[in-house]
Amino acid sequence: MEKKISREISDKIELLICEGKKIEAIKEIRKVTEWGLKESKEYADNLTIELYEKYPGKFKYDPTKSKGCGTAALFFVLSISGIFYLLV
DSSP states (O other): OOOOOOHHHHHHHHHHHHTTOHHHHHHHHHHHHOOOHHHHHHHHHHHHHHHHHHOGGGOSSOTTSOOTHHHHHHHHHHHHHHHHHHHO
């Protein structure tokens, strides 16, 4: 059964999201609502967009920008591994 999020907890979740601590926010959402990971993440993602549209100055980062560095780093590591494999 779904639990209602109190104003106090909602404020805490919003603060975590604005600080870029989305994982902690999702954990808090899961704890108070008993939702699964998927539902909690979707809620946090939607709330992030909503908050950023209303209060962009509260954010310490821009949640609309992709963090594409992970793909580049993975490609680099795989490339180096492949070269090493060919040399050995």
